[in-house]
Amino acid sequence: MGDYYCEWDSTFSECPDRFHSILLRLEDLDILNRCVDMKPxxxxxxxxxxxxxxxxxxxxxxxxxxxxxxxxxxxxx
Structure with missing residues (x-):
């Protein structure tokens, strides 16, 4: 998921930076450690x-x- 980007619109909101910043925030709040990793x-x-x-x-x-x-x-x- 962290590799997605829009090839024709670099300002598109769904981008790797947004995804990674959310993951960092979840880590800061110690939420990821309480989650179950589910394989697709x-x-x-x-x-x-x-x-x-x-x-x-x-x-x-x-x-x-x-x-x-x-x-x-x-x-x-």
Whole structure:
């Protein structure tokens, strides 16, 4: 999660610095030591479509194959 950044908008609020500053604050308050580290599991299609439309899943599959930054930017607008 700490590696995410928006390739076309360096001012986008969801960035590694924000994420890391939150982690540091949680450490300062000794909250992280009280948390359980849960490893992520890859969701299968039936799991995803229990909560999201199949159309959304198909759209995300298309987006995941795109490497052109300009095309991704256009899709995000």
């Amino acid at each position: 599991m890859r969701a299968k299609e039936p799991d995803v479509t229990r909560f999201h439309d199949y159309e959304l899943l198909e759209e995300l599959k298309k987006i995941a194959k795109i490497s052109d930054v300009e095309e991704l930017k256009k899709m995000s607008e």
